[in-house]
Amino acid sequence: MRQPSIRIVITSPLEPELIERIVAVDPRLDVVYPRDLLPVARYPADHAAPNPRDPEALAAWRSILEPAEILFDFGPRPLVAELASWPQLRWIQATSAGVGQFAARFGLDKSRIVVTTASGVHARPLAEFALMAMLMFGKGAFRLLADQRAHRWERYAGEELAARVVGIVGVGRIGREVARVARGLDARVIGTTRSVAGRPAGDLFLDRLVPTDELDAILGELDFLVLTCPHTPETEGLINAERLALLKPSAVLINLARGAVVDEPALIAALQAGRLAGAALDVVAQEPLPAESPLWDLPNVLISPHSASTAIGENGKITDLFCDNLQRYLEGCPLRNVLDYALLY
Amino acid sequence: MRQPSIRIVITSPLEPELIERIVAVDPRLDVVYPRDLLPVARYPADHAAPNPRDPEALAAWRSILEPAEILFDFGPRPLVAELASWPQLRWIQATSAGVGQFAARFGLDKSRIVVTTASGVHARPLAEFALMAMLMFGKGAFRLLADQRAHRWERYAGEELAARVVGIVGVGRIGREVARVARGLDARVIGTTRSVAGRPAGDLFLDRLVPTDELDAILGELDFLVLTCPHTPETEGLINAERLALLKPSAVLINLARGAVVDEPALIAALQAGRLAGAALDVVAQEPLPAESPLWDLPNVLISPHSASTAIGENGKITDLFCDNLQRYLEGCPLRNVLDYALLY
Numbered sequence: 001m002r003q004p005s006i007r008i009v010i011t012s013p014l015e016p017e018l019i020e021r022i023v024a025v026d027p028r029l030d031v032v033y034p035r036d037l038l039p040v041a042r043y044p045a046d047h048a049a050p051n052p053r054d055p056e057a058l059a060a061w062r063s064i065l066e067p068a069e070i071l072f073d074f075g076p077r078p079l080v081a082e083l084a085s086w087p088q089l090r091w092i093q094a095t096s097a098g099v100g101q102f103a104a105r106f107g108l109d110k111s112r113i114v115v116t117t118a119s120g121v122h123a124r125p126l127a128e129f130a131l132m133a134m135l136m137f138g139k140g141a142f143r144l145l146a147d148q149r150a151h152r153w154e155r156y157a158g159e160e161l162a163a164r165v166v167g168i169v170g171v172g173r174i175g176r177e178v179a180r181v182a183r184g185l186d187a188r189v190i191g192t193t194r195s196v197a198g199r200p201a202g203d204l205f206l207d208r209l210v211p212t213d214e215l216d217a218i219l220g221e222l223d224f225l226v227l228t229c230p231h232t233p234e235t236e237g238l239i240n241a242e243r244l245a246l247l248k249p250s251a252v253l254i255n256l257a258r259g260a261v262v263d264e265p266a267l268i269a270a271l272q273a274g275r276l277a278g279a280a281l282d283v284v285a286q287e288p289l290p291a292e293s294p295l296w297d298l299p300n301v302l303i304s305p306h307s308a309s310t311a312i313g314e315n316g317k318i319t320d321l322f323c324d325n326l327q328r329y330l331e332g333c334p335l336r337n338v339l340d341y342a343l344l345y
Numbered sequence: 346m347r348q349p350s351i352r353i354v355i356t357s358p359l360e361p362e363l364i365e366r367i368v369a370v371d372p373r374l375d376v377v378y379p380r381d382l383l384p385v386a387r388y389p390a391d392h393a394a395p396n397p398r399d400p401e402a403l404a405a406w407r408s409i410l411e412p413a414e415i416l417f418d419f420g421p422r423p424l425v426a427e428l429a430s431w432p433q434l435r436w437i438q439a440t441s442a443g444v445g446q447f448a449a450r451f452g453l454d455k456s457r458i459v460v461t462t463a464s465g466v467h468a469r470p471l472a473e474f475a476l477m478a479m480l481m482f483g484k485g486a487f488r489l490l491a492d493q494r495a496h497r498w499e500r501y502a503g504e505e506l507a508a509r510v511v512g513i514v515g516v517g518r519i520g521r522e523v524a525r526v527a528r529g530l531d532a533r534v535i536g537t538t539r540s541v542a543g544r545p546a547g548d549l550f551l552d553r554l555v556p557t558d559e560l561d562a563i564l565g566e567l568d569f570l571v572l573t574c575p576h577t578p579e580t581e582g583l584i585n586a587e588r589l590a591l592l593k594p595s596a597v598l599i600n601l602a603r604g605a606v607v608d609e610p611a612l613i614a615a616l617q618a619g620r621l622a623g624a625a626l627d628v629v630a631q632e633p634l635p636a637e638s639p640l641w642d643l644p645n646v647l648i649s650p651h652s653a654s655t656a657i658g659e660n661g662k663i664t665d666l667f668c669d670n671l672q673r674y675l676e677g678c679p680l681r682n683v684l685d686y687a688l689l690y
Contacts, residue, residue: 032359042500043500043501043502044502045502046500046502124507124530125484128480128483128484128505129484129503131476131479131480132484132486133482135474135476135477135480136477136486139473139474139653141477144647144648145490145647147648147650148641148647151634151636153632153633153634154650154652155651155652155655156388156652156655157388157389157391157652157656157659158470158474158652158653158655158657159657160470160656160658162469181529181530185526187552202489204563214644251376287498288498289496289498296496297491301493302493303489303493303498304489304556305492305499305501306500307500307501307503308503310500310501311504312503312504312505313503313505314502
């Protein structure tokens with residue numbers, strides 16, 4: 001007697017050898033990779049969502065997806081709002097960490113469907129980006145590059161990261177990795193989390209851990225303010241004009257979280273007025289950043305197109321996580337990285 | 346009875362509080378800081394050499410220096426050639442690490458005068474510069490900055506430093522620190538030294554240590570080639586056209602050593618032809634880099650005006666070293682960082 005198969009649909013581009021690894025997890029799996037319906041990856045680890053242009057393509061997607069029990073990524077945007085109502089669907093493995101708001105917007109938080117995030121996968125490249133930004137600002141890379149364009153050889157003294165104070169808002173897996181690399185260069189690191197109970201600062205590579213509620217009390221100490229918190233109702237607009245004013249004029253903001261965590265007009269005003277020394281932004285309020293945004297041309301701003309988390313090899317790590325979760329799923333064990341619908345991370 | 350005093354002349358700009366620390370080492374010291382004859386520091390830790398313009402200023406310097414037993418820095422350039430013949434002079438504390446060639450050029454290697462270098466002081470800022478360069482090249486910072494100037498939001502995938510292969514030529518204190526920070530991000534690090542005997546790779550934060558003689562055998566493995574060797578007759582022109590050709594086209598050269606270690610025309614040719622992915626150069630053959638050098642405008646080159654070693658707070662570290670050496674000197678103990686006139690480092 002043939003065992004009932006479990007349909008998995010891979011809904012964003014994935015390398016053939018990684019699909020084979022998923023297929024190899026268990027013979028019961030019916031892994032569908034609708035290559036012809038998927039966009040072509042523009043770069044490694046491009047999790048481009050399909051966006052079917054004609055009714056036939058949409059119908060094709062629906063017929064492939066409706067029998068699915070498991071999705072790898074959320075699938076075509078026009079169908080996301082329907083997911084919560086599909087009776088077969090049990091579990092969606094996301095390809096990024098910050099999907100809480102997205103899942104809530106489409107009602108998944110009110111459904112029986114489990115979403116697992118890719119939390120952890122992006123911690124290292126994001127920490128490297130934060131470290132690069134800290135070094136670029138501390139060592140005057142923007143001045144260096146401007147001098148180079150002007151063929152100007154003008155010696156100067158840079159800063160060392162040692163004893164600089166780094167504040168990390170929202171010490172989850174990304175924040176912990178930022179703390180680790182900053183500590184490796186002897187920075188002093190203060191972290192915040194929603195709740196500090198039972199989380200020893202040392203385990204998080206922190207010199208100090210404070211509740212995010214008490215953020216205002218530490219802002220004046222910071223040389224670098226790094227945002228790694230999830231976007232939740234509590235963190236929306238967290239870094240507003242008042243909090244930006246609490247930072248030293250020599251401080252630099254590094255946003256690895258979501259654009260909505262920062263009051264962007266207030267940030268622009270502070271940068272333009274010299275009340276803040278710089279910003280490295282991997283995320284902005286509206287993405288892509290509109291061509292007319294003043295952020296593009298501010299001399300003390302580094303813009304990254306939400307790519308700091310995207311690393312060659314990322315798909316391999318997500319596939320590792322997915323295969324491990326598949327095993328757990330098949331064995332009826334709790335999955336890793338389950339999105340908490342109350343906390344939205 | 347008054348004890349004979351020991352004259353020390355500080356011959357490059359130093360902060361008053363640091364001079365006070367030197368004075369406080371011992372009452373026998375006669376510490377002279379000829380403020381009016383010294384150039385003004387243009388930036389923190391500017392070790393600008395005095396360059397007396399008129400005969401009176403030169404005479405004033407000579408009268409201050411001739412009775413000196415100890416110099417902090419080498420003093421006015423027009424007088425350096427005389428130092429070896431002054432009978433009182435016993436010891437010069439340099440403010441940089443790479444002074445071997447300079448000392449030899451002025452005959453100090455043939456004199457009884459001891460030179461101590463500032464080796465170790467610059468290890469951290471140089472390692473940070475190397476790390477910044479590795480992250481900037483690995484994570485596509487040049488592309489990011491070009492996209493930003495064009496107001497272009499184009500997502501892409503960067504590299505992680507993990508498992509990248511870093512080669513360090515000349516693992517002294519700087520190279521060891523470069524290795525330490527690269528290993529902190531899980532790079533694989535291969536180092537070279539003149540002699541590997543008795544130097545376990547692990548103590549140097551290396552995965553492998555090879556004699557510099559065998560450099561050619563490792564060049565093809567490297568993603569980053571970092572030069573931290575002294576400039577000696579053996580290392581002059583070490584990175585020539587043949588060795589550059591052994592590197593992968595995706596490799597990046599980071600020169601923290603001296604410009605003379607690299608065949609600069611060959612480097613430029615390799616960069617222009619795309620046979621090398623990039624270069625971060627803190628040192629060049631002729632400094633300041635001539636305005637007409639093609640290096641300024643190559644899109645895959647980062648030029649630093651020999652300032653990567655210069656950090657705010659550097660003078661404090663050099664003063665720590667000098668005060669410790671002063672104690673040793675007064676007690677007749679061996680000094681730290683004595684320049685080896687045979688090896689020239």
